[in-house]
Amino acid sequence: MKRSLFRRLGRLGDGRWAQKGRSGRFVLEADHLVVRYSGASRPAIDEVTFAVEPGECVVLTGDNGSGKSTLLKTAAGLLEPQGGAIRVFGSAAGRHPARVSYLPQRSELAWRFPIDVHELVLTGRFVHLGWVRRPGREDHRLVEQALDRLGIRTLARLQIGELSGGQQQRVLLARTLVHDADLILLDEPLNGVDAETVEVIRDVLDGMVREGRSLLVASHDHDRLRPRSDRMIRLRSGRLVEDIQRGTVPGRGVASLAGRTRAREFVA
């Protein structure tokens, strides 16, 4: 009784928490998208148009400052577009938080905060809880499962600041796993991590693709992800300059099942 009341309170507080929306044909659509930081002379994202289909794994590449992070943040609902439109699952960005997981660059967290690895990964479940309600046994079980999958079970009780860069990146990916989203936005997941972590992260990303989830991965070093991706989009100074479909793929515009099958071919 108490629980369901809190759940309802959570919904009242913010109807977006844990809401499953009607999905459109595309997971993500950018249509002449323009994003400008206040005070900047030129837009960080300039008239970018592309769409991601269900089950697709897209690598977003380009030099530093080309707009990769900005695009991901806009898709995650952290930045407002100033022109054009961005739609995620058919709605404005940020409207389906349970279905979209954003994995920021490592530097954007307060790693000195005194919580342990388990607790940080558990925050990935919060989207399904809403205000006030506490994580339950099932949430803790999912966290342990994710820690296992990333090979960091033994680190569960370490304070998050005691981890190496590679370990921190695994922790962030574990959090994304427990979020259980349909669209996953990753910002430089392989940046500054050790070789073993690269393998673990690639495996987990492969797994996500196999499960039919859609991935949009920003990486300045796209070669390290290339074998996993269906498609590569290159940005330069905020503009989309390349959009390469890899290999011979069935025509675009297939439903999620076909997307999944296609993804499997590249992973295999």
Place this chain on the structure above:
Amino acid sequence: MSWLFEPLAYPFMRQAALAILMIGTTCATLGVYVVLRRMAFFGDAVAHTTLPGLVIAYLNRWNLLAGAVIAAVTTALGIGWLSRRQRLQEDTAIGVLFTGMFALGIVLISRVQSFRDFTQMLFGNILGVTSSDLWAIGVVAAVVLGMLALFHKELMLCSVDPDHARTIGLDPDKVRYLLLVLMALAVVTGIQAVGVVLTSALLVTPAATAGLLTKRLLPMMFIAAAVAGASGICGLYASYYLSISSGGAIVLVCTVVFAFVFTTVQVRSSLERTAHP
């Protein structure tokens, strides 16, 4: 042992002990967030800006506590509003509002002529708490600690990764305002104990001490509360036996505890370094 119980024979000492226990634990628990989120300057500012509220309430014979709460919450929200979306750096917003409000307090006091009544606002008077003050302190303590428990998950997430909070539809600004209002409430009770000038010590010093001893959020809160409560009682006894200012004594004990822990931790880590170079 008679030295331990003798002071408690006086009702004013019993009330003061109860008050400082409640005030200390409340301020110190909340202080953990103040320290971790680097809001120490903010805490100091809110304490100082209660002065005009206290003076206006005093002049109009209103409830002093209410005057302080209104001034503190107004300042807290004012700072939050001025620094929203980084329009103004937060420390700049604090610097402007804090000094302005404190100056207003001083001007108001100077109009009254008699400075004597205001020394206890500036430096606290824990020995003068009445039973109705105790009730007010108890309510504030319950509200602050209750909110910290209720919104533990939200406060934690917004402190460690505000962007993630925002992407899942939890607005970190709302959580920040909640924290600012709780700080305003805690600070007002702290003023009763150690005064406007020293209140931020109750927020910062015990939490900073706890931060040296643990890397866990909840233990840090418990240690901070314990340090503040124990320092409060020790300071109270010191002021009783040495006839010194209670507010000053309480804060000084907190500082000594911090210095002791800091030195111990330093010595131990340098010993470890020489043992395992």
